[in-house]
Amino acid sequence: MVISLASASPSASPAMLENLKAQMKLGSSHVMFRKEKANPFIKTQSSGRITMALAVNVSRFEGVTMAPPDPILGVSEAFKADTNDMKLNLGVGAYRTEELQPYVLNVVKKAENRMLERRENKEYLPIEGLAAFNKVTAELLFGADNPIIQQGRVATVQGLSGTGSLRLAAVFIERYFPGAKVLISSPTWGNHKNIFNDSRVPWSEYRYYDPKTVGLDFDGLISDIKAAPEGSFVLLHGCAHNPTGIDPTPEQWEKIADIIQERNHIPFFDVAYQGFASGSLDADASSVRLFAARGLEILVAQSYSKNLGLYAERIGAINVVCSTSDAAARVKSQLKRIARPMYSNPPIHGARIVANVVGDPALFNEWKEEMELMAGRIKNVRQKLFDSLSAKDKSGKDWSFILKQIGMFSFTGLNKTQTDNMTDKWHVYMTKDGRISLAGLSLAKCEYLADAIIDSFHNVS
Ligand SMILES: Cc1ncc(COP(=O)(O)O)c(C=O)c1O
Numbered sequence: 049m050v051i052s053l054a055s056a057s058p059s060a061s062p063a064m065l066e067n068l069k070a071q072m073k074l075g076s077s078h079v080m081f082r083k084e085k086a087n088p089f090i091k092t093q094s095s096g097r098i099t100m101a102l103a104v105n106v107s108r109f110e111g112v113t114m115a116p117p118d119p120i121l122g123v124s125e126a127f128k129a130d131t132n133d134m135k136l137n138l139g140v141g142a143y144r145t146e147e148l149q150p151y152v153l154n155v156v157k158k159a160e161n162r163m164l165e166r167r168e169n170k171e172y173l174p175i176e177g178l179a180a181f182n183k184v185t186a187e188l189l190f191g192a193d194n195p196i197i198q199q200g201r202v203a204t205v206q207g208l209s210g211t212g213s214l215r216l217a218a219v220f221i222e223r224y225f226p227g228a229k230v231l232i233s234s235p236t237w238g239n240h241k242n243i244f245n246d247s248r249v250p251w252s253e254y255r256y257y258d259p260k261t262v263g264l265d266f267d268g269l270i271s272d273i274k275a276a277p278e279g280s281f282v283l284l285h286g287c288a289h290n291p292t293g294i295d296p297t298p299e300q301w302e303k304i305a306d307i308i309q310e311r312n313h314i315p316f317f318d319v320a321y322q323g324f325a326s327g328s329l330d331a332d333a334s335s336v337r338l339f340a341a342r343g344l345e346i347l348v349a350q351s352y353s354k355n356l357g358l359y360a361e362r363i364g365a366i367n368v369v370c371s372t373s374d375a376a377a378r379v380k381s382q383l384k385r386i387a388r389p390m391y392s393n394p395p396i397h398g399a400r401i402v403a404n405v406v407g408d409p410a411l412f413n414e415w416k417e418e419m420e421l422m423a424g425r426i427k428n429v430r431q432k433l434f435d436s437l438s439a440k441d442k443s444g445k446d447w448s449f450i451l452k453q454i455g456m457f458s459f460t461g462l463n464k465t466q467t468d469n470m471t472d473k474w475h476v477y478m479t480k481d482g483r484i485s486l487a488g489l490s491l492a493k494c495e496y497l498a499d500a501i502i503d504s505f506h507n508v509s
Contacts, residue, residue: 119238119479127477135475136493138484141290141456142359143422146490151422153357155415159404163397170396175384177206177365178399184406185350185365189319189333196340200373203380205366205387206394209358210320210351211239213366217316217347218247219386220368220379221281230281230316231273233257235481237290237318240283252276257292262449262461264294270307278312286319286348287332288455291483295325295454301335305342315339316347323355325455327423329416345370352402354456355419361398422487426456429489433458436498443506456487466504474500 117125123139145151176182182204186197196202207213221228230249232240233256244251254276255268273282284304289295296304308315317336323329339346351364366383370376387393405411430450437447450458462470462482470476476497478484489497 123477123479126471130475130477132475134496136477136489136497138476138478138486138488138497141354141485141487143354143357143426143456143487144490146425146492148488148490148493151357153415153418155405155411155418156356156358156401158411158414159401162404163400168400173206173393173396173399175387175393176204176380177394178396178403180403180407181206181363181399182365184403186367188329188406189322189348189350189367190337190340190369191330191333194337194340196369201370201376203368203370203376203383205380205383206399207349207364207366207387208391208394209353209362209364210318210349211243211364212362212391212394213349213351213364214240214243214318215247215390216366216383216386217349217368218243218249220383222247222249223386224382225279225281228279228281229277230283231276231313232283233269233285233289235291236283236285237320238479240318254282256289257294257459259461262459263452264296264300266296266300266303270303273304273307273313274311276311276313279314280311281314281316281347282308283316283318284335286317286322286336288321288325288457290320290455291457291479291481292459293453293455293457294459296335298334298338301338305339305344308339309342309344314347315344316349318349320349320351321354321455322350323416323419324423327420329355329419340369343371352398356402356405356415358398358401361401362395363398363402426486429486429491429494430458432491432494433486433489433497436494437501440495440498441502441506445505456485458484458486460484460501462501462504466508469504469508470500474503476500 116122120140124137127135127137127139143151185206186202186204187194190197190202205213205216207216218230221230227250230244230251231254232244232251234253235257236253241251254272255265257263258265258268276282285295287295305315307313317339319333319336322332325332336346336348346369348367348369349364350367352361353359353364356363368376368379368383370379405415430453434447434450437450441447449461453459460482464480467478467480467482470478474496476484484497
């Protein structure tokens, strides 16, 4: 309880205050006294010569419960708090050097230097973002010579990285396709469910991962997509599926496209790793381009967090491929309408970096080389982890699934209790679904990680 002595009683002595406490029969630990000016907004109560303002010291936010830590970002917080020298953070999907340090790409530094030299201003961007960025981002995704671009059939709006772009699309679905379901893979990146839940878009899962083979459950995937209500949205990871690292083969992509077309579904791609999966920007966009070449209307969210290392710049885009340029113009106008009350217009810095790198032939080539190096480092670590597991594990277990996976992540198949052991005993931080980010692993730490995985796999049920 707070008792404020209004300025009308400047003569209140400590003895008087003690007396007052006693009269109110309150434990002194529950009573605070402070001198303050009379506040016209606090109801006051008169008691002899002393005017008191009584306020119960209970927050208006008492009903707000503590949110659980984010399953991915919460891992980094726990990692920071660990003081053990052997600790390893394989939770968040962020690229590290062999020394396990964050990496700023040389092309990004060069682009930023150019931007500084030009002394560009910081005026607001239009709601749809930087025109030069929107142009190059669609070209990077679909290929510059793709007829859908020349025909003006792609509505591109700059978004707040992959997450913000997915969110724009989710609100668009909720508004223009009320009741339509989004099908998401089981498992998927943890934030997908949050995005659709918060946008009030109903979703259900299609089978994707087969624990028996630690591979793709292709038959399950096909039958679940077939069984979904006609006209559903099917969320597909363009490449480097997160968390499993398991991608369909080109033939399987064709089959998925057949079923989607047959069922009149709308493909919705999430492309967060273009170039990072195989090292080739074109190869990693082939799934999206295959669907576009069939003349389908598609949604594609893009992110530059990983492939350009622009995690904190929040730069990405939502692209909606429409059958006509007229529809594309209308869709774009509505995406802008959704963005305006959410964040008004997007940030400029990351958009300029991407426009400078992708739009400049010399920097673009340099970027491709750097990306190949990053993707190459991850492939080397993947190979070394497999070699270490195979050499150390005498049980005869086949670890080759690790080599079949692609991109930043490996799905180890470890269950929650086993991942707890990885963290509690070995100080290896990872998500509870058994995913590890190989981008956070060095060659030097592969053997240690292999020991931790073998112990957790064989000694913990
Ligand atoms: C599948 C997938 N989609 C989207 C994102 C979005 O990331 P960001 O919002 O940083 O671009 C991520 C990041 O981990 C991801 O893995």
